[in-house]
Amino acid sequence: MTKKALITGITGQDGSYLAEHLLSLGYEVHGLVRRVALEDPARRFARISHLLDRVTLHPASLESYPSLFHVVSRIEFDECYHLAAQSFVAESFIDGFSTMNTNINGTHYLLAALRELRPGCRFYFAGSSEMFGKVAEVPQRETTRFYPRSPYGISKVAGFELTRNYREAFGMFCASGLLFNHEGPRRGHEFVTRKITSTATRIKLGLADELRLGNLEAQRDWGHAKDYVRAMHLMLQQEAADDFVVATGETHTVREFCARAFAELGLDYEEYVRVDERYLRLAEVDLLVGDARKARAQLGWEPQYTFGEMIKEMVEADLETAAKENRNADAAGRA
Numbered sequence: 001m002t003k004k005a006l007i008t009g010i011t012g013q014d015g016s017y018l019a020e021h022l023l024s025l026g027y028e029v030h031g032l033v034r035r036v037a038l039e040d041p042a043r044r045f046a047r048i049s050h051l052l053d054r055v056t057l058h059p060a061s062l063e064s065y066p067s068l069f070h071v072v073s074r075i076e077f078d079e080c081y082h083l084a085a086q087s088f089v090a091e092s093f094i095d096g097f098s099t100m101n102t103n104i105n106g107t108h109y110l111l112a113a114l115r116e117l118r119p120g121c122r123f124y125f126a127g128s129s130e131m132f133g134k135v136a137e138v139p140q141r142e143t144t145r146f147y148p149r150s151p152y153g154i155s156k157v158a159g160f161e162l163t164r165n166y167r168e169a170f171g172m173f174c175a176s177g178l179l180f181n182h183e184g185p186r187r188g189h190e191f192v193t194r195k196i197t198s199t200a201t202r203i204k205l206g207l208a209d210e211l212r213l214g215n216l217e218a219q220r221d222w223g224h225a226k227d228y229v230r231a232m233h234l235m236l237q238q239e240a241a242d243d244f245v246v247a248t249g250e251t252h253t254v255r256e257f258c259a260r261a262f263a264e265l266g267l268d269y270e271e272y273v274r275v276d277e278r279y280l281r282l283a284e285v286d287l288l289v290g291d292a293r294k295a296r297a298q299l300g301w302e303p304q305y306t307f308g309e310m311i312k313e314m315v316e317a318d319l320e321t322a323a324k325e326n327r328n329a330d331a332a333g334r335a
Contacts, residue, residue: 006077006121008032008062008110009084010055013186014126016047018081018229023054025233030075032068032084035059047186062106065113072113079236081124082110085159086152103155104162111166111174122173122236125163128156129180129221129247129288139221139291142178142243160243167241175235180221180247180290182228183310185317192254193222197261197314201322203272204265210272214279216255221289223248224305224313234299247290248303260308264315 005022009015010031019029029051033044045052058074060067062084084106086099107125114121130153132140148154160176167174187194192213202208223246231246255269262269295301305313 002026002028003078004028004030004075005079005081006030006032006071006075007081007083008106009082009126010057011045011048012083013047013184013188013225014083014182014229014232015081016051016186017184017225018083018232019048019051019055021226021229021233023051029055030077031055031057032060032062032071033057034061062102062109065109068109069113069117072110072117077118077121079122079124080110080114080118081126081232081236082107083126085126085155099151100155100158103152104158107159107162111162111172115166115170115172119170119172122241123163123166123175124232124236125159125174125176126232127160127176127178127243128153129178129290131157131160131178132288135287138287139247139249139289140178140245141291142245142294164243173236173241175238175241176243177228177232177235178243178245178290179228179231180223180245180288182223182225182246183314184225185314186225187314193257193314194318196254196258197311198318198322200258200261200265200267200269200272201315201319204267204319205322205326207322207326210274211258211269212274212276212279213254213258214276216258216273216275217253219251219253219287219289221247221249221251222257222307222310223303224310227303227305231295231299231301234295234301238298242298244295244299245290245292246295246301247292248307249290249292250307251287251289252307257311260311261315264312265319 005027007015022029058071060071085103131146133149134147136145146157163174163176166172183193199211258269
Protein backbone atom coordinates (compact mmCIF):
# COMPACT_ATOMS: atom_id res chain seq x y z
CA MET A 1 0.00 0.00 0.00
CA THR A 2 1.41 3.38 -1.02
CA LYS A 3 2.09 5.70 1.91
CA LYS A 4 0.69 9.23 1.73
CA ALA A 5 2.71 12.10 3.17
CA LEU A 6 1.77 15.72 3.74
CA ILE A 7 4.54 18.33 3.77
CA THR A 8 3.98 21.86 5.00
CA GLY A 9 6.63 24.17 3.58
CA ILE A 10 7.08 21.98 0.52
CA THR A 11 8.24 24.96 -1.56
CA GLY A 12 11.16 25.67 0.77
CA GLN A 13 14.66 24.21 0.83
CA ASP A 14 13.87 21.33 3.19
CA GLY A 15 10.44 20.69 1.75
CA SER A 16 11.76 20.31 -1.78
CA TYR A 17 14.54 17.93 -0.76
CA LEU A 18 12.14 15.93 1.43
CA ALA A 19 9.60 15.67 -1.40
CA GLU A 20 12.33 14.29 -3.67
CA HIS A 21 13.40 11.80 -1.02
CA LEU A 22 9.88 10.55 -0.31
CA LEU A 23 9.08 10.23 -4.02
CA SER A 24 12.23 8.15 -4.45
CA LEU A 25 10.85 5.83 -1.74
CA GLY A 26 7.52 5.42 -3.53
CA TYR A 27 5.40 7.80 -1.45
CA GLU A 28 2.38 9.73 -2.66
CA VAL A 29 3.43 13.27 -1.76
CA HIS A 30 1.11 16.17 -0.94
CA GLY A 31 2.12 19.70 -0.04
CA LEU A 32 0.50 22.69 1.62
CA VAL A 33 1.02 26.00 -0.16
CA ARG A 34 -0.29 29.48 0.47
CA ARG A 35 -2.96 30.49 -2.02
CA VAL A 36 -0.86 33.52 -3.02
CA ALA A 37 1.81 31.11 -4.24
CA LEU A 38 -0.58 29.77 -6.86
CA GLU A 39 -0.73 33.26 -8.37
CA ASP A 40 3.04 33.39 -8.91
CA PRO A 41 4.11 29.78 -9.55
CA ALA A 42 7.25 30.61 -11.55
CA ARG A 43 8.84 32.24 -8.51
CA ARG A 44 7.08 30.56 -5.60
CA PHE A 45 7.50 27.02 -6.92
CA ALA A 46 11.05 27.40 -8.25
CA ARG A 47 12.47 24.73 -5.94
CA ILE A 48 9.82 22.15 -6.85
CA SER A 49 9.18 23.05 -10.51
CA HIS A 50 10.66 19.70 -11.57
CA LEU A 51 8.28 17.88 -9.21
CA LEU A 52 4.97 19.57 -10.00
CA ASP A 53 3.70 16.68 -12.10
CA ARG A 54 4.49 14.22 -9.28
CA VAL A 55 3.09 15.99 -6.20
CA THR A 56 -0.36 17.24 -5.23
CA LEU A 57 -0.54 20.76 -3.83
CA HIS A 58 -3.29 22.03 -1.53
CA PRO A 59 -3.87 25.74 -0.86
CA ALA A 60 -4.11 26.44 2.87
CA SER A 61 -2.84 28.81 5.54
CA LEU A 62 -1.14 27.91 8.80
CA GLU A 63 -3.00 30.84 10.32
CA SER A 64 -6.38 29.32 9.45
CA TYR A 65 -7.55 26.24 11.32
CA PRO A 66 -10.52 25.70 8.96
CA SER A 67 -8.25 25.58 5.90
CA LEU A 68 -5.93 23.03 7.54
CA PHE A 69 -8.92 21.01 8.76
CA HIS A 70 -10.30 20.92 5.21
CA VAL A 71 -7.07 19.54 3.72
CA VAL A 72 -6.59 16.94 6.45
CA SER A 73 -10.21 15.82 6.10
CA ARG A 74 -9.80 14.97 2.42
CA ILE A 75 -6.80 12.61 2.46
CA GLU A 76 -5.88 9.74 4.80
CA PHE A 77 -2.30 10.83 5.41
CA ASP A 78 0.11 8.33 6.95
CA GLU A 79 2.78 10.91 7.74
CA CYS A 80 2.85 14.68 8.16
CA TYR A 81 6.05 16.69 8.05
CA HIS A 82 5.54 20.16 9.50
CA LEU A 83 8.37 22.25 8.05
CA ALA A 84 6.60 25.53 7.28
CA ALA A 85 7.53 28.48 9.48
CA GLN A 86 8.78 32.03 9.46
CA SER A 87 12.36 30.82 9.81
CA PHE A 88 14.57 33.87 9.23
CA VAL A 89 15.90 34.87 12.65
CA ALA A 90 16.55 38.53 11.76
CA GLU A 91 12.98 38.94 10.48
CA SER A 92 11.63 37.48 13.72
CA PHE A 93 13.12 40.45 15.62
CA ILE A 94 11.48 42.87 13.19
CA ASP A 95 8.06 41.20 13.18
CA GLY A 96 7.82 39.04 16.26
CA PHE A 97 4.02 39.02 16.23
CA SER A 98 3.63 37.31 12.86
CA THR A 99 6.50 34.93 13.67
CA MET A 100 4.75 33.83 16.85
CA ASN A 101 1.35 33.63 15.19
CA THR A 102 2.51 31.55 12.24
CA ASN A 103 4.97 29.29 14.06
CA ILE A 104 3.03 28.60 17.25
CA ASN A 105 -0.60 28.73 16.15
CA GLY A 106 0.21 26.99 12.87
CA THR A 107 1.73 24.05 14.73
CA HIS A 108 -1.17 23.93 17.19
CA TYR A 109 -3.82 24.11 14.45
CA LEU A 110 -2.18 21.31 12.47
CA LEU A 111 -1.80 19.04 15.50
CA ALA A 112 -5.41 19.70 16.50
CA ALA A 113 -6.71 18.88 13.01
CA LEU A 114 -4.71 15.65 12.93
CA ARG A 115 -5.93 14.64 16.39
CA GLU A 116 -9.53 15.23 15.34
CA LEU A 117 -9.36 13.58 11.92
CA ARG A 118 -6.18 11.48 11.55
CA PRO A 119 -4.95 10.50 15.02
CA GLY A 120 -2.95 7.64 13.51
CA CYS A 121 -0.98 9.95 11.22
CA ARG A 122 2.66 10.21 12.28
CA PHE A 123 3.73 13.82 12.84
CA TYR A 124 7.16 15.41 12.49
CA PHE A 125 7.92 18.86 13.92
CA ALA A 126 10.90 20.80 12.60
CA GLY A 127 12.71 22.06 15.67
CA SER A 128 15.86 24.15 15.52
CA SER A 129 19.23 24.58 17.18
CA GLU A 130 18.10 28.18 17.82
CA MET A 131 16.02 26.71 20.64
CA PHE A 132 19.25 26.21 22.62
CA GLY A 133 20.28 29.84 22.10
CA LYS A 134 22.53 30.92 24.96
CA VAL A 135 23.80 27.39 25.38
CA ALA A 136 23.98 25.69 28.77
CA GLU A 137 26.48 23.10 27.57
CA VAL A 138 28.63 22.24 24.56
CA PRO A 139 27.79 20.24 22.54
CA GLN A 140 24.01 20.43 22.73
CA ARG A 141 21.98 17.23 23.03
CA GLU A 142 18.35 16.26 23.52
CA THR A 143 18.54 16.90 27.27
CA THR A 144 20.20 20.35 27.04
CA ARG A 145 17.92 23.05 28.46
CA PHE A 146 16.54 25.62 26.08
CA TYR A 147 17.49 29.31 26.28
CA PRO A 148 16.23 30.86 23.01
CA ARG A 149 17.59 34.27 22.07
CA SER A 150 15.14 35.33 19.35
CA PRO A 151 11.38 35.36 18.75
CA TYR A 152 12.01 32.60 16.20
CA GLY A 153 13.78 30.43 18.77
CA ILE A 154 11.03 31.08 21.32
CA SER A 155 8.34 30.09 18.81
CA LYS A 156 10.19 26.86 18.05
CA VAL A 157 10.42 25.97 21.74
CA ALA A 158 6.65 26.46 21.99
CA GLY A 159 6.10 24.24 18.93
CA PHE A 160 8.36 21.58 20.41
CA GLU A 161 6.43 21.58 23.68
CA LEU A 162 3.11 21.41 21.83
CA THR A 163 4.37 18.41 19.86
CA ARG A 164 5.57 16.63 22.99
CA ASN A 165 2.30 17.39 24.76
CA TYR A 166 0.22 15.85 21.97
CA ARG A 167 2.45 12.78 22.14
CA GLU A 168 2.12 12.41 25.89
CA ALA A 169 -1.46 13.59 26.43
CA PHE A 170 -3.16 12.04 23.42
CA GLY A 171 -0.88 9.12 22.55
CA MET A 172 -0.18 10.40 19.04
CA PHE A 173 3.05 9.58 17.20
CA CYS A 174 4.66 13.01 17.36
CA ALA A 175 8.42 13.40 16.89
CA SER A 176 10.64 16.47 16.82
CA GLY A 177 13.94 16.97 15.07
CA LEU A 178 16.28 19.43 16.77
CA LEU A 179 18.03 20.26 13.52
CA PHE A 180 21.19 22.30 13.48
CA ASN A 181 21.98 24.60 10.55
CA HIS A 182 21.57 22.83 7.24
CA GLU A 183 22.28 24.44 3.91
CA GLY A 184 22.44 23.80 0.18
CA PRO A 185 21.99 25.45 -3.21
CA ARG A 186 18.27 25.90 -2.50
CA ARG A 187 18.83 27.93 0.67
CA GLY A 188 17.10 31.32 0.67
CA HIS A 189 19.26 34.32 -0.22
CA GLU A 190 18.43 36.01 3.10
CA PHE A 191 20.41 33.38 5.05
CA VAL A 192 24.07 34.11 5.68
CA THR A 193 25.45 31.00 3.96
CA ARG A 194 23.64 31.65 0.69
CA LYS A 195 24.40 35.36 0.97
CA ILE A 196 28.09 34.44 1.14
CA THR A 197 28.17 32.00 -1.79
CA SER A 198 25.93 34.03 -4.08
CA THR A 199 27.75 37.32 -3.45
CA ALA A 200 31.16 35.68 -3.81
CA THR A 201 30.23 34.38 -7.26
CA ARG A 202 28.88 37.78 -8.27
CA ILE A 203 32.16 39.36 -7.14
CA LYS A 204 34.05 36.81 -9.21
CA LEU A 205 32.11 37.83 -12.31
CA GLY A 206 32.35 41.57 -11.63
CA LEU A 207 28.67 41.92 -10.71
CA ALA A 208 29.43 43.01 -7.11
CA ASP A 209 32.44 44.43 -5.30
CA GLU A 210 31.91 43.67 -1.59
CA LEU A 211 30.06 41.50 0.91
CA ARG A 212 28.71 43.00 4.13
CA LEU A 213 28.10 40.69 7.08
CA GLY A 214 27.56 40.82 10.83
CA ASN A 215 29.46 38.70 13.37
CA LEU A 216 32.20 36.77 11.58
CA GLU A 217 33.16 34.90 14.75
CA ALA A 218 29.76 33.30 15.34
CA GLN A 219 30.15 29.52 15.28
CA ARG A 220 27.66 27.09 13.78
CA ASP A 221 27.28 23.40 13.08
CA TRP A 222 26.53 23.34 9.35
CA GLY A 223 25.35 20.29 7.43
CA HIS A 224 23.64 19.66 4.09
CA ALA A 225 19.83 19.79 3.90
CA LYS A 226 19.78 16.60 1.80
CA ASP A 227 21.29 14.70 4.72
CA TYR A 228 18.90 16.20 7.24
CA VAL A 229 15.66 15.35 5.41
CA ARG A 230 16.71 11.70 5.51
CA ALA A 231 16.80 11.97 9.29
CA MET A 232 13.29 13.45 9.31
CA HIS A 233 11.94 10.44 7.47
CA LEU A 234 13.79 7.97 9.68
CA MET A 235 12.25 9.50 12.81
CA LEU A 236 8.76 8.58 11.61
CA GLN A 237 9.76 4.97 10.87
CA GLN A 238 10.61 4.14 14.49
CA GLU A 239 8.48 1.98 16.80
CA ALA A 240 7.98 4.85 19.22
CA ALA A 241 8.01 8.61 18.73
CA ASP A 242 10.96 10.49 20.17
CA ASP A 243 13.05 13.64 19.76
CA PHE A 244 16.44 13.72 18.07
CA VAL A 245 19.30 16.18 17.61
CA VAL A 246 20.49 16.14 14.00
CA ALA A 247 23.93 17.68 13.52
CA THR A 248 27.41 17.03 12.15
CA GLY A 249 29.15 17.61 15.48
CA GLU A 250 31.59 20.02 13.81
CA THR A 251 31.69 23.75 14.37
CA HIS A 252 32.87 26.43 11.96
CA THR A 253 32.85 30.22 12.11
CA VAL A 254 31.19 32.51 9.60
CA ARG A 255 34.70 33.71 8.82
CA GLU A 256 35.78 30.18 7.88
CA PHE A 257 32.70 29.76 5.69
CA CYS A 258 33.66 32.96 3.89
CA ALA A 259 37.27 31.86 3.47
CA ARG A 260 36.30 28.52 1.96
CA ALA A 261 33.63 29.92 -0.35
CA PHE A 262 35.89 32.65 -1.76
CA ALA A 263 38.78 30.19 -2.06
CA GLU A 264 36.62 27.98 -4.30
CA LEU A 265 36.64 30.94 -6.70
CA GLY A 266 40.33 31.72 -6.30
CA LEU A 267 39.60 34.83 -4.23
CA ASP A 268 40.78 36.09 -0.83
CA TYR A 269 37.71 36.87 1.27
CA GLU A 270 39.58 39.52 3.29
CA GLU A 271 39.69 41.75 0.24
CA TYR A 272 35.89 41.83 -0.10
CA VAL A 273 34.16 41.05 3.22
CA ARG A 274 33.20 43.98 5.43
CA VAL A 275 31.66 43.85 8.91
CA ASP A 276 28.48 45.92 9.06
CA GLU A 277 26.87 46.53 12.46
CA ARG A 278 23.44 46.61 10.82
CA TYR A 279 23.67 42.84 10.47
CA LEU A 280 24.59 42.11 14.09
CA ARG A 281 21.88 40.31 16.06
CA LEU A 282 20.21 42.06 18.98
CA ALA A 283 20.96 38.95 21.06
CA GLU A 284 23.72 36.83 19.53
CA VAL A 285 23.99 33.06 19.67
CA ASP A 286 27.73 32.47 19.67
CA LEU A 287 28.31 28.73 19.68
CA LEU A 288 25.94 26.05 18.38
CA VAL A 289 27.24 22.52 17.88
CA GLY A 290 25.16 19.39 18.16
CA ASP A 291 25.65 15.94 19.65
CA ALA A 292 23.81 13.57 17.30
CA ARG A 293 24.90 10.31 18.92
CA LYS A 294 21.29 9.34 19.64
CA ALA A 295 20.28 9.83 16.00
CA ARG A 296 23.30 7.87 14.82
CA ALA A 297 22.61 5.00 17.21
CA GLN A 298 18.82 4.74 17.04
CA LEU A 299 18.11 5.95 13.50
CA GLY A 300 21.27 4.65 11.85
CA TRP A 301 21.70 8.14 10.40
CA GLU A 302 25.03 9.48 9.19
CA PRO A 303 25.72 12.70 7.23
CA GLN A 304 27.10 12.07 3.76
CA TYR A 305 28.26 15.60 2.87
CA THR A 306 31.34 17.21 4.37
CA PHE A 307 31.47 20.92 5.19
CA GLY A 308 33.75 21.53 2.21
CA GLU A 309 31.60 19.51 -0.20
CA MET A 310 28.50 21.45 0.82
CA ILE A 311 30.19 24.81 0.21
CA LYS A 312 31.59 23.64 -3.13
CA GLU A 313 28.13 22.57 -4.32
CA MET A 314 26.61 25.88 -3.24
CA VAL A 315 29.35 27.93 -4.93
CA GLU A 316 29.11 25.97 -8.18
CA ALA A 317 25.33 26.38 -8.31
CA ASP A 318 25.52 30.11 -7.57
CA LEU A 319 28.31 30.58 -10.10
CA GLU A 320 26.09 29.06 -12.79
CA THR A 321 23.22 31.36 -11.77
CA ALA A 322 25.44 34.46 -11.72
CA ALA A 323 26.96 33.57 -15.10
CA LYS A 324 23.47 33.26 -16.58
CA GLU A 325 22.57 36.65 -15.11
CA ASN A 326 25.71 38.10 -16.63
CA ARG A 327 24.92 36.66 -20.07
CA ASN A 328 21.38 38.01 -19.92
CA ALA A 329 22.66 41.45 -18.99
CA ASP A 330 25.13 41.41 -21.91
CA ALA A 331 22.38 40.33 -24.29
CA ALA A 332 20.10 43.11 -23.04
CA GLY A 333 22.94 45.61 -23.49
CA ARG A 334 23.44 44.59 -27.11
CA ALA A 335 19.74 44.71 -27.91
